[in-house]
Amino acid sequence: MTNNLTDRLNRFQAFWRHFSGAEAINNILVICIILYIWNFISGAIDNPARYLPAPDVVFLSSFDLFHKGLLPVYFGETMARLVTGSFIGLALGIPFGLALGLNKTISDIFHPILNFFQSVSGIAIFPIIVIWWGNSEKTVLAIILYTAFFPVAFSVLSGVRTVPMRYVQAAQTLGASHWQIVKDVLIPGAMPYIATGSRLSIGFGWRAVIAGEMLAGRQGMGWMIFTGQDADRTHEVILGMVVIGLTWIVLDRYLLRPFEADTIERWGLVQR
């Protein structure tokens, strides 16, 4: 009797996993549970408007902010900063990591310095940047760039170094020049690390944008949640947090992960 039941349960689970959209339904279920608990707590406390506004209040406030045009403007500014900052960060970090991976002399010179700065987080260099450039756009961009630079540079460096020697030798015996080995073997061989490093860097960059806007910005999502706290508009603070989190999920899932899958998994370099 019990066996029969486990059997049926297993079959149901197998069916559920293979049912297309099962994952989406699971996600929706989890979200519903969170919303329910949130709503419950919000109803149980005093002064929820100040401490934890209910989900529907937050949701409705998004209409209000949309209507005033504030949310799209803030969101657009934040995205523009993320794109600019992480683009420059990657554009500098990837070649730098490659140079370090390819040339021992360059790596010997820069590695300790790189290690030093990697440990000084973006937030720790904030004060000095503000002293130089004040609360300006330049300051926010500098923080994003600084934060995005290191993860990708280090990833690319180790990526180049993990390319098996065999591949290099095989290309050498086919008559490949130095540059052809870099182009045909070392860069493609480091691709998994370049992709993962880029994803990491953009992820760190995303956090840095919000932090930068909170501390030195005058616009953007970070600014919105920061001023929301000052003005006692808790619903705007929570709305800002939700938008930040959701944006990352969408970015990662529909932009960064497919890029990774398209190159690396097709080559069988990453086993799933």
Added chain:
Amino acid sequence: MTAKLVVEGLSHHYPDEYTGIDVHALDDINIEVEEGEFVAVVGPSGCGKTTLLNILAGLLPYKVGSAYVDGVKIEGPGPERGVVFQEHAILPWRSVARNIGHGLEIRGVPEAERKSRVSEYINLVGLEGFEDRYPHELSGGMKQRVAVARTLCADPEVMLMDEPFAAVDAQTRITLQEEINRISIATKKTTMFITHAVDEAAFLGDRCFVMSRRPGKVKAIVDIKIPREKRIWKDILADEEFVAARDNILKLVREEVTRDD
């Protein structure tokens, strides 16, 4: 006329990677391979066969003795010496066709010519229909077919093969050995084939160089005068000359394995 590939008085020492103790890998090796000849080098593991191949491939610098291809001293790797490695040497990010055409691409051969050459070698190794597949989608045997085709497609003067079938299963190995024989008939490529498998050496070699235990020396040269066309596994096992040559090589290798000194 001098031989195609000449090795003269080649000796090699190197410090062990972990202990730093001097290893005497090769001792006064002399080998001559004639144009179009297929030479097998067989010996017990650790006899320095792979060291020899790496030196000839130009991947390992050497000081004592010399080695020539067409009278030109070997110094560093070069496209006139194609190498087929044991495994994991074709590039995972290139499709079958682009792996096979890599040598031509490196040399700057125009795409149209490259394509026709590549398809010729794809046919030769029997990989039609797999042109656009990536290495991770292939079996071990197919990967080695790609590796062989890549080396041949670059049209080297000499082909060096380092235990290319050691990592594939026994059934596939037999098929690949017959294919290499067929390809050798078709291309008449001068080949040095390194192996520890006595059967394989006797089956493929026109001559078989048997190496001693470390420090590796050429202990004996066994001629196998069986026409290449007759080298098919189901027939050759009944060939008296093959059996005699194989048993002779086996005896010579066994002496090295069991020798205690």
